[in-house]
Amino acid sequence: MLNHLWSLMLLSGILWGTLNGTLAATTQGLIDAASEAVSLSLAMLGIMSFWCGILEIGNQAGLIDWLAERLGGILDFLFPGLEPGHPARKPIAVNIVANMLGLGMAATPAGLEAMQKLSDGSDTATDSMCTFLILNVSSLQLIPVSMIAFRSRYGSTNPSAVLGPALAATVCSTAAAVLFCQIMNRRQRP
Numbered sequence: 173m174l175n176h177l178w179s180l181m182l183l184s185g186i187l188w189g190t191l192n193g194t195l196a197a198t199t200q201g202l203i204d205a206a207s208e209a210v211s212l213s214l215a216m217l218g219i220m221s222f223w224c225g226i227l228e229i230g231n232q233a234g235l236i237d238w239l240a241e242r243l244g245g246i247l248d249f250l251f252p253g254l255e256p257g258h259p260a261r262k263p264i265a266v267n268i269v270a271n272m273l274g275l276g277m278a279a280t281p282a283g284l285e286a287m288q289k290l291s292d293g294s295d296t297a298t299d300s301m302c303t304f305l306i307l308n309v310s311s312l313q314l315i316p317v318s319m320i321a322f323r324s325r326y327g328s329t330n331p332s333a334v335l336g337p338a339l340a341a342t343v344c345s346t347a348a349a350v351l352f353c354q355i356m357n358r359r360q361r362p
Contacts, residue, residue, distance in 0.1 A: 212325065216277070219321050223278040227270060240265035250307065250350065251300045252357060260289035264304060271308065274317035274338075283308060303353045310349035313342050 189198030230236050240247075240262045247254065247261055254261065263286035270279035283304075290301045297305075316338045323331035 212322075215325055216318070216321070219318070220275075220277040223270070223273075223275045223317070224281070227266060227278055227282075231266070236262060236266055239269055243268065250303055250353065253298075254290075254300055258289070260286050260300070263289065267304075267308070268312065271312045272314045274313040274315045274319065276313070276318060279308075299357060303357070306349045306353055307346070310345040311342050312346045312349075314339065 185198060185202075186195070189195045227236070230239075243265045244256065244261075246268075247264060248256075251264070263282040266282035267279045267286055270276070270282060286304060287301060290298055290304060292298050316334055319334050319338065320331045323334065
């Protein structure tokens, strides 16, 4: 479906450029945008590779296990049905820490691993899976590294100016997500 939507938008732009006599400008815009997309993708790939490497070093050094232990109380609160030795706790902790640092791209592998380990094998999402998904969607981050990198890449005079608004937004959205999950968990308990 998304491929059809993008194709429709692209064809509409080309048709509009042809009808208005600006096909040359439309073509040049398409080429410039494609070049910029490749350049930006390479820059973001470098940032993601760096942070994934840092996470892997932290994992091999035992830092991730230490963080998972320190986040135990938070994980117990957020995931009441998850026993302390559950194999999903470590990837959940990695995902939460990476997201808090604004490294959503680097958090994705741990998030996928956590979802696999939270699954009970059925086609229905478990309560823990729903809580984890809602927490991720809430944009939990303290330092928006990706946003700062984008702003820096495009010449912002103060790339870190987004820190205050981003922190306020993440506190509100994460608090709403946690509150929603707690209300839903209490409703389902007898």
